[in-house]
Every structure is written in structure tokens, then in C-alpha cells.
Amino acid sequence: MLTFTTVATKGGVGKTTLTANLGGLLADLGYRVLLIDADVQPSLTRYFKLAYKAPNGLTAMVMSGSLTTDCISYAEFPPQEFEGDHTSLNVQGGFLHIVCSDTQREDSPLQIWLSNQLDRLVRIRMVLSNPELRAAYDVCIIDTQGAVGHLQDAAVNAADVLLAPVAPDVLSAREFVDGTIKLVNRHEAAANLGYKVPAIQCIINRTENTVDSRTMSQLIRDQFIEMRGRVNVLSTQIPQAVAYKKGATSQVPAHWIDPVKVGDSMHSLLWELIPNLVGTFAPNHRAELSPALAALHVQPQEPEGPSTASESEQQ
Numbered sequence: 474m475l476t477f478t479t480v481a482t483k484g485g486v487g488k489t490t491l492t493a494n495l496g497g498l499l500a501d502l503g504y505r506v507l508l509i510d511a512d513v514q515p516s517l518t519r520y521f522k523l524a525y526k527a528p529n530g531l532t533a534m535v536m537s538g539s540l541t542t543d544c545i546s547y548a549e550f551p552p553q554e555f556e557g558d559h560t561s562l563n564v565q566g567g568f569l570h571i572v573c574s575d576t577q578r579e580d581s582p583l584q585i586w587l588s589n590q591l592d593r594l595v596r597i598r599m600v601l602s603n604p605e606l607r608a609a610y611d612v613c614i615i616d617t618q619g620a621v622g623h624l625q626d627a628a629v630n631a632a633d634v635l636l637a638p639v640a641p642d643v644l645s646a647r648e649f650v651d652g653t654i655k656l657v658n659r660h661e662a663a664a665n666l667g668y669k670v671p672a673i674q675c676i677i678n679r680t681e682n683t684v685d686s687r688t689m690s691q692l693i694r695d696q697f698i699e700m701r702g703r704v705n706v707l708s709t710q711i712p713q714a715v716a717y718k719k720g721a722t723s724q725v726p727a728h729w730i731d732p733v734k735v736g737d738s739m740h741s742l743l744w745e746l747i748p749n750l751v752g753t754f755a756p757n758h759r760a761e762l763s764p765a766l767a768a769l770h771v772q773p774q775e776p777e778g779p780s781t782a783s784e785s786e787q788q
């Protein structure tokens with residue numbers, strides 16, 4: 474099982490959108506996906522229509538140190554009212570399970586409880602290290618709040634890969650560079666105690682076809698040259714598209730709303746994050762990327778199940 478955690482110290486940059494849409498695309502490709510909403514504002518919890526709402530969620534999972542069935546909600550996938558073509562969706566049996574956020578406020582019992590736990594940094598990693606859980610899911614994606622805290626630390630520490638969306642504007646870029654350096658430094662301090670600092674993959678999100686957007690995207694890439702080895706800016710950029718809002722409103726992944734533009738960029742993003750998925754398409758996709766996006770990727774290979782670039786490099 475591969476674990477991604479979305480992070481950004483700035484709010485509203487697309488963490489939840491990215492989590493829901495990557496999760497939706499993976500489930501559509503037939504993978505077994507576990508989403509964990511580790512944000513005190515439960516946006517991911519509300520993103521998908523639930524077929525089953527479990528009585529418990531994040532609080533019980535973190536406090537007990539294990540993921541039991543009373544904490545696992547199921548997304549209705551695809552939702553019954555979806556007006557698109559049901560027959561071509563989700564034909565391969567993937568699913569989305571969700572650990573819902575129930576922390577509500579910054580001073581929730583979970584945050585207070587965590588602040589007193591000496592092992593708070595490894596609480597979520599501990600949950601996800603359970604062999605049965607790892608066999609039950611292919612990919613886990615954890616959504617976090619845009620603020621530093623014990624919950625964010627635990628979610629970061631549980632990740633194999635950190636996904637960090639950034640908007641191509643000056644304030645976001647500055648905040649991102651400062652925030653990311655602080656985050657990396659804090660976790661590197663913990664690395665001295667034997668913890669692994671996950672690789673950070675930066676995704677430029679909401680690009681527009683303007684000179685300003687292109688200039689800022691380039692600036693973000695240039696800034697990160699200094700941080701090479703710690704932060705990688707992905708080649709795939711996610712354009713601004715109305716389908717993301719429409720998807721959230723209809724409680725479906727955005728590539729179902731716009732299989733061409735959004736479908737292309739989400740596939741491209743997924744392939745860059747998990748190279749052995751290159752060449753695999755969601756059932757309702759048109760089965761080819763635009764030439765520009767296709768050029769970013771090597772020739773299609775036979776999929777062998779998810780594993781990331783960083784994992785394959787380690788082997």
C-alpha cells in the first residue's frame with residue numbers, strides 16, 4: 474500500500490480537491506483506495522456521497538491506534554444520481570473507503586489528546602503499518618488542514634510521498650517556499666530520531682493560459698532548484714477548470730465531468746506519481762493523452778500495481 478499525504482501551509486490551494494480526485498481516479502482504475510480526512514474542517518468527508526456512514530472516524534482511529542470497521546465509511550461510487558454514463562465507469566471493481574473527520578475544532582478532544590501523547594508523530598503511521606490493512610488497500614491518501622499542528626505532523630509522518638499543491642501566484646509561491654522549508658526542517662529534526670522525511674512532490678495547481686500564470690509557474694520551478702533532493706516540482710500542471718467545482722457539487726471526480734481536459738491532466742499527474750500506471754486509463758477516458766501531456770511520459774508499460782518513483786528508485 475502506498476500512502477500519500479496532501480500538505481500546504483496555505484489554505485485553499487487544492488489539497489482536498491487533489492485528494493478526492495486522485496482517489497476517484499484510482500478507484501476508477503480498479504484500485505482499492507482508503508481516504509483519510511485529517512482536517513478539522515471535514516471537506517473530504519463531505520466530498521463524496523456516502524453509501525455507508527460509519528459511527529466513528531478519525532478520532533477513534535488515532536486514539537485506538539488501529540483502523541476498525543466502525544471507523545470506515547464507504548463512498549457511493551458511482552453515486553446513483555450521476556447523470557453521466559454509469560455503464561462505462563468503475564468497471565474494474567475499485568472502491569473508496571473514507572475515514573471521516575470528526576475532530577470539528579482546533580481544540581477538539583483529539584488535538585488535546587495528541588498533544589499529551591509522546592508517540593503523536595507516529596500515531597497514523599502506526600495505524601497504517603497493520604499488515605491486514607496494508608493488504609486490504611492499494612493506496613491511502615490523507616488530506617490535511619492548512620495549518621501546522623499535531624494532526625498534520627502525524628499525517629506527514631505517515632506518508633511515503635507528500636503532495637503539495639501550489640497556486641501560480643506570488644503570495645502562494647512565497648508562502649509555499651517558506652512553509653515547505655519549515656515543514657521539511659521540522660521533520661528533518663525528527664529524522665535524527667530515526668524517522669523518514671517523505672519526498673515532497675509539488676504540483677502547480679490552477680494554472681491559466683496567461684503570461685502571469687506561466688511566469689509564476691516558471692518562478693516556482695526555479696525556486697525549487699535550490700531545494701532539489703527535498704522538493705520536486707512535477708512536470709504535470711493542473712489547469713484551472715470549472716469541472717473541479719462541478720465535480721465537488723455533484724460529489725463525483727472531476728474527470729467524470731470533463732474526461733478530456735481534466736481527464737488528461739489527472740491521468741498525467743497519476744502517471745507521474747506512480748510510473749507503473751503509465752498507459753492505464755479510466756474506463757470513460759478516451760484512452761489517449763493530448764500529445765503535449767503524452768510527451769511527458771515514457772512509453773506505456775504493463776501495470777504491476779501501484780509503486781512510486783521514489784519506491785522504485787529505492788529498490
Ligand SMILES: Nc1ncnc2c1ncn2[C@@H]1O[C@H](COP(=O)(O)OP(=O)(O)OP(=O)(O)O)[C@@H](O)[C@H]1O
Binds near residue numbers: 488680713717718
Ligand atoms: N484546478 C482547479 N481548477 C478550478 N478550481 C479548483 C482547482 N483546484 C481547486 N479548485 C477549487 O478551489 C477551491 C479550494 O480547493 P480545496 O478545498 O481543494 O483547497 P484546500 O487546500 O483543501 O483548502 P483548505 O485549506 O481549506 O482545506 C475549491 O472550491 C475547489 O473546487
Ligand SMILES: [Mg+2]
Binds near residue numbers: 488489490512517617
Ligand atoms: Mg481542504
